[in-house]
Amino acid sequence: MKIKALACVVALAFASSAWAAKEGTATGTINKIKTDSESLNISHGxxxxxxxxxxxxxxxxxxxxxxxxxxxxxxxxxxxxxxAGGRYVITDIKVIGKGNVAKDDGHNHSH
Ligand SMILES: [Cu+2]
Structure with a gap:
């Protein structure tokens, strides 16, 4: 039954592509580095x-x-x-512009 075997291979190929992780790229600005939770707070496009x-x-x-x-x-x-679980994980990161160097004037500003 050659036809049946072929159908099986096609079904497997379809199943494996459905499991591929979704991936995207974006530009953003880092607001905060959270070392304890190994995460970054980012305002992204x-x-x-x-x-x-x-x-x-x-x-x-x-x-x-x-x-x-x-x-x-x-x-x-x-x-x-x-x-898995709807978590978003950064796999690659590239700095394209350095942020403002913090001024050492003793207090933080919020805008
Ligand atoms: Cu988002």
Whole structure:
């Protein structure tokens, strides 16, 4: 039964592609680095691959060392993957503009 065997292979290929993680890229600005939860709070633009509009939210990072490559205020290009359980995990990050260097005047400003 050659035809039946072929149908089986097609079904398997379809099933495996349905399991592929959704991925998208976006540009954003880092608001806060959260080392304890290994995440970044980012104001990001639209992420077409994930069907997400621009917003401010937390993202987990794939590797904690990524937190050391960035600073609050940095403008970044990043790649994010939708992981199991609806978590968003940053798999790649690139600083495209350094944020304002914090002025050492003894107090924080909020705008
Ligand atoms: Cu978002």
């Amino acid at each position: 639209p992420i077409s691959g994930l069907g997400m509009d621009g917003m401010t939210m937390d993202f987990n990072v794939m590797d904690p060392s990524m937190l050391e490559e960035v600073a609050a205020g940095d403008k970044i290009d990043f790649t994010v993957e939708e992981a």
